[in-house]
Amino acid sequence: MKKGGWGDFVFKNLTLLFALSIIVIAAGIFYELWINSALPRQAFGFSFLTKSIWDPVAEDFGALPFIFGTLVSSAIALLIAVPLGIGVAIFLAELAPRNISNACAFLIELLAAIPSVVYGLIGVFVLVPLMRTAVQPFLIKTLGFLPFFKGPAYGVGVLTAGIILAIMIVPFITTISREVFLSVPVALKEAAMALGATHWEVVRLAVLPYARSGIAGSVFLAMGRAMGETMAVTMVIGNRPEIVASILAPGYTMAAVLANEFTEATSDKYVQTLIMIGLVLFTITIIVNGLGRLILYKMSAHGEVH
Amino acid sequence: MELTAYRRRLWINKLAFTATAFCAGITLSVLFFILGYVTIHGLSALNWNFFTQLPKPVGESGGGMANAIAGTFKLIFGASLVGLPIGILGGIYVAEFGKNKTGFFVRYAADIINGVPSIVMGIFAYTMVVLPMKHFSALAGAVALGIMLIPIAVRSTEEFLTLVPMSIREAGLALGLPQWKVILRIVIPTAFRGLLTGVLLDLSRVSGETAPLLFTAFGNRYWGSGWLNPISSLPVMIYTYAVSPYEDWHRQAWAAALVLLIVVLITNVGARLVMRRQVRVS
Secondary structure (H helix, E strand, C coil), rough: CCHHHHHHHHHHHHHHHHHHHHHHHHHHHHHHHHCCCHHHHHHHHHHHHHCCCCCCCEEEEEEEEEEHHHHHHHHHHHHHHHHHHHHHHHHHHHHHHHHHHHHHHHHHHHHHHHHHHHHHHHHHHHHHHHHHHHHHHHHHHHHCCCHHHHHCCCCEEEEEHHHHCCCCCCCHHHHHHHHHHHHCCCHHHHHHCCCCCHHHHHHHHHHHHHHHHHHHHHHHHHHHHHHHHHHHHHHHHHCCCCCCCCCCCCCHHHHHHHHHHCCCCHHHHHHHHHHHHHHHHHHHHHHHHEEEEEEEEHHHHHHCCC | HHHHHHHHHHHHHHHHHHHHHHHHHHHHHHHHHHHHHHHHHHHHHHHHHHHCCCCCCCCCEECCCCCHHHHHHHHHHHHHHHHHHHHHHHHHHHHCCCCCCCCCCCCHHHHHHHHHHHHHHHHHHHHHHHHHHHHCCHHHHHHHHHHHHHHHHHHHHHHHHHHCHHHHHHHHHHCCCCCCHHHHHHHHHHCCCHHHHHHHHHHHHHHHCCCCHHHCCCCCCCCCCCCCCCCCCCHHHHHHHCCCCHHHHHHHHHHHHHHHHHHHHHHHHHHHHHHHHHHHHH
16 A cells, blocks of 8 residues: 555545435435335325325325426426526527626526525515406406416416416526527537528527527426425415316415425324325426436537536 | 518517517516515514514514524524535545546435425425424424535535646645645645535525425424424524414514525625635636
């Protein structure tokens, strides 16, 4: 062994120990969720995912309304946030002068730093009244013939949650997309310009196709974030475990039911059922995040960004 | 004929870019609206009592959130003790020794933890700490937040250590220093600003978390003493007060939101300024 070998041995293995503990924790989260949801898994099996009963008194549970609410509210959030976030990113990367672009990017990242409970507070006292008095009555009047916009204007509801979520995930999409846009080779853009393309056509024909996978990756990461978001959603979605077509109606998400009912769950089976919902949520977000990272990783393997 | 087609393309060009500017305008105004609204409503409800008094019982007006402010800092301190050693030392491993399968799996595990919804992290801390001890505790809250610190700590440590040029390491090794001394005395001091930025950003992200505290640290109307009692925190207080039916509690929720926002944003902006200065120097 060379000089200092003993110290190196200790240092390397000490850091290795801490590094390995990260793997242990990641596995431990899944393990704990799994063993602590044994009761409902034996009682309901896979029907837990397809039933829409939620009856704590009779201890009969199904997670479908929560899965539905999580998917629909995240989908609405993406419908709003993806065009908005990409629009901002195009503006910052293509139109704004570099120093303004940097300042704006700095500010937009602040949006991601605002705690979700503060979004919830704004949601409860600003967005919900606005939805109840203006937006929802308008939607009912103009689009009320569609099943998606039926029913009374509660203010709270799936659409309201989707809007709040959209604001929260825009920074994720914008930050990553802007970086990808800025990394598009100048030669590619110049080629399009040399063919006589207008600036927008350069964006459409050279920049966007090149950045497609980066955008897709950022969308998946934003979706994973939206599905796991708890406080803001809990405060504005209305917390009613029903499956209805109307996005104006109150709904419920997996994260929200955990936040609301966990401390009130009395029996073991009730608590374990909630933990099982946590397991379902965990699994779905892992898959979505994994896909997002895979896309971004594949892209960087081709020699772009990160 | 050709001229009109060209004019149409120019028109589309203008329209499309106006739309993107509009998107940026909307997003930035939402940010300014939120900051402004919280500031106005927070300031009007904020007074000295807020920082010095305990919450008053339901029905009595006044009182403050001194315990929640202290509780938030205590939880962040505890979380740092739990999460930062694992994150930073793990990050050192990944950066300095991790060009192998183990390094890959550690990075992968950190990514998984990063993606875990914060409420699920609360469940994990609940089953690990609350269930065996049979009651809510500050410790459980610190564990939940601490684990949430790990992924960003690993990632930023790795990122900033790999930025240190290989030649500096080699210079140290050529002088006969053992590798551990090179890392501790040369590489880490060189990357110190970056590491500090990473840690501060990490803390700012976690200090606003509510969901993992709901059934771990729970909440407390009084000073929670020690690590084994439930403890109050600003985010949880904001939530409880916001969904309560009392006018006076709503006012206090705005005050708490302003205080929390200031803490989070100062840490966040401060962290990014530290890094900006380093970039300019080098």
